[in-house]
Amino acid sequence: MVHGILAMQHPSERPKWWWWVFVAGLAAFFITMPFHLEIFVILEMSRFFGMAMLALSMGFLWGFSGILSFGQTAFFGLGGYGFTVLALNTGETTGSVFFAVALGAAGAGILGYFMIYGRISEIYLSVITLVFTLILEKGIRATSGDQYVIGKVRLNGQNGIPTVPQLDVPWNTSVQLDINWFFWVGAVVMILVYIGLRLLLTTPFGRVLVGIRENERRTELLGYDTRRYKLGAFMLAGGVAGLGGAFYAISIPLAHPEMFSLGRAADVIMWVLVGGKGTLIGPIAGVFAIEHFKGWLGTQGVGQVTLVLGAVLILFVLVFQRGLVPSIGSLPGLWQDRAAIGRRLGEAAAQARRPVRRRGQARRGSGA
């Protein structure tokens, strides 16, 4: 069970009942928090939900379709700004959240179309997405003049837009959510995104994505137009990042060029790597662990928070190569694997005694 939740050996299998119990437990854990935690902790943690959606978007894209987009922050920032500008102009927030999702997905659609249909190799895709987010950051930072106005909202350049409206109640827009309610909505939306992505992996679409991650060429040979699937995944992740951006901007509350920055882009990689790539709960755990740790380091008077954090992260990635969550998850699996390992060893020994070519000799791609 632990194995299934934390390590996700078979992403295409429908989650069993205990996964739903786990999700319900997770939801209950968050929902009860405002009742026994200080208000400043709740405020702090509200920020994490937007970040966790950003982490999920990358965890999904990188972990399950093998696309390493270094610039998920581009769509995160677009979502944050899109929400803020529209909500300030219209005075309505629910639709603006949807707009943030659409903007993230559309941005990813345009950028992704050229990269994926242009058959750009993986490493260039990472570089281009990173450059894209940095261009957006520079662009937004350069909008401090009075002339940079969308509707009645000034973009404010370096300083960002500090007047991000709080979410209001969809059916009664004159009532704003208070701190606890925003926390609950954030938690629920994050968990819904988690459930949605998890279930998506059980569909044929999800299976093909995992196939692409494993072997794109092979997947194409089986008759799938892999570019369409990759673009779909890229747009979906862009939308999720946009959603995260809206929630993040509301939580601080500030729409700031920092959302697009290199530092933030690197954070996302760290969340996913430390939490566990190839799982969906890993990126969420990564956000909460690292961001909480950062906050704690800040209070310990170590001074060089970034330096200490960097050292810890390097150590971490070296020790837990697959990330925190899968490493914990595979502990019980090791026990079950003993039998399989034994079988393999026996087979190998039997094979070694026979005078046949070894099976490791597959001359893949020798091109003869």
Added chain:
Amino acid sequence: MLEVEGLGAGYGRIPILNGIDFSIARGEIVGVLGHNGMGKTTLLRTLMGEIRATGGVIRFEDEDITRLAMHRRARLGIGYVPQGRDIYPQLSVMDNLRMGEIVRRGQSAVPELLEYFPVLEALMERPGRALSGGEQQILALARCLAGRPRLLLLDEPTEGIQPSIVDQIQAKLAELTRALDLTVLLVEQNLRFIAALAERVLIMQKGTIVASIAPEQLSDQAIVDEYLGI
């Protein structure tokens, strides 16, 4: 079923194939023999669309597919089992099979495939990488068949597999081509295997087809020496 005229292809500016001409009739099993580096794998990859043809025409069921994308050829009914199997190592056997089902809509092909390949039944939950070489080969074949191809391109299915399994694969292929009405183009170095299955054997030398012989002639040492001698 498959007609190839004047086909040329290569890697970058290095030509590998030139002026390949042959055709396969429906239901035929045709073997391709040749030394390493003669272009056998390149031929299959060009037929499948992995390598762009630099000249000539490929027609499949009277349709010109020379410029068609790889996945479209697969959907038309060409199945390709490449050298080295190329299964998904992290996915379970079941998921590997499901991935092959694209062309099929509705009913799953898996139960039917398990009748043909009962050995896979016990392995369904296992990840592809945990299978032995022979099992992987069978899985690759079964996965390809899950898409219900009409033309099967096989690249050295016996490579690196122990002799007893080779015999099983041979028997299975003979049975399947009849049962599923398959046409097969088989690239192979194993003379015995190719002689047992193929109805006609094409000999490749330096990127072109130099002869077409009957499988019985493979037991003739003089002929083997002429085309395949070192």
